[in-house]
Amino acid sequence: MTLHSSLFFKNPINYIPGRVTRHNTSILIVEMTDNNYRTYSNERDIAINMADAQDNPTRITHIFIKAINLDSYAFTLSGGSGQGFTGRTLPTTLQNYEGRNSRTTVSGFQHDLYELPSAVTATSARLQFTGTNLQIHALMLLDIGWEINANTRFTQIEFNKVDRTGSLRQNPTGRTRRNSPFAGTRFKWEGLYNCQFRQESLAAFQAWMEENTNFAFAQEYSRYPARVFPATFPALRTSSGYLGLVKSNGEWTQFRVAER
């Protein structure tokens, strides 16, 4: 698993409404899971219900945080297996695939996509944060589903930032301004991929897509630390074919990813 790859996670269980509360209370916290960068929580001690519908523990392989003024955080588990950690400090840089530094602070937001040393399971997780004037804008507890090498396996990667709710205001004489509706959603990512499957099973990836039409996505964290978000496969049809006349060379598939 590498942060240079495009990572496809299952839909974060903590994004199901009502799963995040202030520790030892029933006070719901919604700001960490609304994918709205205008809202944030300054809660320092939170509990997350990680049990599935049958009350079994679920798996966590990564944690993603988007925050401002976050110094460190600790992660404690219960009801499953594996170890949490204490006092993780957010790195300020990371190296991309070519070895160049990428800033993890983008447009004033800190980011951390942390791969746990080994997968853990839990029915409940506790996170404790430190920092002055703390703002937690997003928190995802993630279970990896699929990894696609983003540096050798793609023949096409195009990402658009899309204004889904804006408009233009033009008067009859031609004067024009851009509108955004009051409280409109921020621009969202929509991407087009064309990638090759040479040894892995394309059918297995397509099956995963079908089971996880809503999921979480990290485009290439080591290059774009801010591009980690809840996503969906917006196209109702995905194409695939053979790379060439010699079928054993592999297959390609084209699909879209859209931020929810």
Next chain:
Amino acid sequence: MALKPPTWQTGSALKRTINAGETAQVNVGALVTDADKIEEIFGLQFRWMEYNESTKILILREAPIVRADTVIRIRFLARNEDGETPGDYVITLKGSVLASLHNSLFFEEPLNYEPESGRVTRRGTTIVVTELTDNDYTTFSPHTDFNINMADAQGNPTAIDYIFIKAKGSNIVYSITPTGGRGSGFTNRQMPEKIKNISGGEVSTIVNGFTHDLYPLPERITASSVRLQISGTNLQIYAVMLLKLGWELEANNKFTDMRFEKVDRAGKLDDSPDGAIERVHVLGAERFKWEAQYTVIVEGSDVDEFMDWTEANLNFGFAREFSRHPADVYPAFFPTFEMPNGYIGLVKSVGETIQFGVAEQ
């Protein structure tokens, strides 16, 4: 074997002043004794800085231009088996003039252009002057002394980095006096008649009879109010913008596509059954406006930061390349609802592009 925690040097050993464009290396390992490991824990937030933990070398690679002296504090943590000691390395990046008139400059929407806000008045009166901020080159003000309200909605002063003036007349000289903030204005700036472009060729600032000046202030000022005094022979003032710089894009080697079109938004063709056609305009139509398409090379986190800036500044002030096109400074907006970002080729290290449009309001 160490018997005590690491010890950092003090004073000037942990300080450095660096100029724009300068490269340097700092041997962080030489600044501390008895350290087995030195890691950076805070402050390395700039693309031109890099710390190699195995060699303990801090690399400073072509420090960028900044307007004012900028202090950057990098905190290191030196460890051995007896403990750990933090040490701060302080870099002062010397300030200089920000942004180049050879580049494409993206400003926040000029506050004095806020539609129907009445921010520009004749000095000492409440008479609102609209001609300076309507982006209409058929209207002008002949007056010479103005007050411009630059306070935000909470009454706080706002920042100004540049002034743009479009006028007619000769020997045009102007002064600005800010109040309610920080920094001083200037007196008697003569609107220059020529400017040099990046190739060194002289470009006239007089285009179609209009004189233009895009003046970067020596330092950023803030103000809740600005007095503008302007004088000249046969003076007519068509546009005044007080501008805060948002983004600068290198216009001379970072674009793979840059196309500008002049667009008649309100006109149409009138055709008759026998095939004769005629161009017509709506009464009172706007003059033709600029609309452009850019494909520009931007890397890594700068892509996201530029996109975030465009999202926060859908309406903005724009200077295409003042040193080559002095007349092309205007209030603008981003007209497209998608901004594609992709790689130039399969080898990602070659670079990335983003595409966007710019349109004159």
